Amino acid sequence: MEIYESQMLLLLKKKGKNIAILRTVIIFALIITYFVYSDFAPIKLIQGPAPLEDISVADYNNQYVAAEMNLSLGSYMDTFSTDEKTNTSTTIRSAYVIPTNDEKLMGVSIVESDIELANRIVDETYDWWEKKIEYPTSSIEVKGTLQKMDDEEYRYFVRSMEYLGYTTEEINGFAIPYVLKQGYIGKLNENAVVFWE
Structure with missing residues (x-):
């Protein structure tokens, strides 16, 4: 009877070890998938944004950056959210034309909480002009x-x-077809990158 119990205990330990290894492999695969899908957003969040002026246009795609918006020629596109119950639309993002340090123009997509300030920047830009x-x-x-x-x-x-x-012709000479999406890290909204916060 004692031999049977020790064999049973050995078998249970082996099964438990196999299950633990399988769980570890699955968790590791999920973490790798998250990192790849998010364009390594948690790593970018830890490293922090690079200054926009330090990045060449050729390297713009999916870079996590910081830029100062103090001039703008105006808004070119709004994104709305509609409440289906009340059929009321709310602007949740507004995209603006901004100059870069090398005298080109690009887009910046501003979140709802900063739209009023962005509109003030547009007004001040024209007052300055x-x-x-x-x-x-x-x-x-x-x-x-x-x-x-x-x-x-x-x-x-x-x-x-x-x-x-x-x-x-002028537009083709100075327009950069990129938009700086405020609040995004990689492909994800910063609110979705809660992995490290």
Whole structure:
């Protein structure tokens, strides 16, 4: 009877060890999948954003950066959320045309909480342009990920510059088809990257 019990105990230990190894492998695979899917967002979050001016345009795609928005030529696209019960729409993001340090123009997509300040920056930009003020005083530090604009967004981006009087040739010379999406780290919204917080 004692031999049978020790064999049974040995068998249970072996099964428990196999289950623990399988669980470890599954957890490890899930963590690797999360990192790859999120474009290594937790690592980018730990490293912090790089200054936009330190990155060349060729390396823009999916970079986590910080930029100071203190000038803007205006909004070119809004993103809405609609409450199906009340059929009420709310602007949750607004995209603006901003200059880069190398005298190009790109997009920046601002979250709802900063839209009012971004609109003030646009007003101050035009006041400065018309010499009503010495220089804009409002600014937003935008942290997020640089993403290539999709075709629809780029069309709105170009249309807004055409509205300002720029020709297609001029736009092709200074437009960068990237948008800095505030609050995104890699492919995920920073609220989804709770892995490290």
